[in-house]
Amino acid sequence: MPPSKVSREDVLNRLLAVFRRHGFEGASLAMIADEVGLQKASLYHLFPGGKDEMAKAVLEHVHAFMEEKVLVPLRGEGDPATRLHAMIEQVRAFYADGRLSCLFDTLSVGGGDNPFRKPIGDAMNAWMDALALVAREHGATAAVARQRAERVLVTIQGVLVVARCLDDLKVFSRGMHELPAILLPADV
Amino acid sequence: MPPSKVSREDVLNRLLAVFRRHGFEGASLAMIADEVGLQKASLYHLFPGGKDEMAKAVLEHVHAFMEEKVLVPLRGEGDPATRLHAMIEQVRAFYADGRLSCLFDTLSVGGGDNPFRKPIGDAMNAWMDALALVAREHGATAAVARQRAERVLVTIQGVLVVARCLDDLKVFSRGMHELPAILLPADV
DNA sequence: CTGGCTTTACCGAACGAACGGTATAATTAA
């Protein structure tokens, strides 16, 4: 067989870049093929299910990435503050300091019949669980921990949208800076 | 002349509903015509500039609505807490308690060449200014007031995205509940 | 080795459908 022009990892990362930037409807096959560096027909060889399967695969790819780089460290050893800071650095990198949008945001638009909603919800819930665990270990009750974890996710998604709308990366930086105080406040 | 089937106000509100739900690329003219209750040709009579002009008009419509229902009350008389609560009620209604997405979010996806970015940024800045004014009157310095106003906007945008991704309206409600503590904390 | 066979990765060309957009005629209150 001929050698792959691009590894599957690269293909998924480039698909991620297109979908997070233009959304599902906004990303045309021509645009995708151009960005990935393959012809449309080649994309259908890799993803027989077409555009839907590409987006699904990207969602799974992001989930695996998050599991490895975010959730495992969050659930790991060390004191809560250190683990949270590790997550924050990964989040900074993943969103390029606020320059890139969240795939969950861009792929969750559209009616409730949107087939991406469920995997997105699952991923977000997993993220929230891992954050709540850290808050619990810091001393919060289960209910309070969950509330604080939710605030962290709300802040991350919020700064991404506001930074994009205002075209101001500092909004993102400030938001990241506030996360420790949100999840692990000094009093209890 | 034949009577208008729908008032311009209605047309704009229905356009708003389509764009905030499906985004710009996701909203086809067929879908728009169906939702608005007009034929495509009628839409082009109302908006000769096509889909772009429709989205621009919706943005202006939202801006005018916000100016009247949100910014003016925010800048008006009465104590800061009362004015903020008035805004929160308007926000609740505008987003249908979290069921509807933010037009700024759905129309700001895509590259930086997106023509809607500027009006969106202007609208958000105006909103932030009005919020900062309230915080200032509550006793905060200009810098702190701006920071708190930013947190309010981040929270609103954040809960909208998270509520949509988790399909959980309570996220929105909880976020709205926290806004007074964010903009007008008890100390200072 | 070696030749043929299979498998795999990829591409050019084309498909019908839907896209955004535009003419032009029909309709209708003033």
Place this chain on the structure above:
DNA sequence: TTAATTATACCGTTCGTTCGGTAAAGCCAG
């Protein structure tokens, strides 16, 4: 009649998708 408004039909383009086919690497009997 007239002018605003809507309806029908259609334009060229792009959409997502499919098909037939090419070429390179692995496999294995001779």
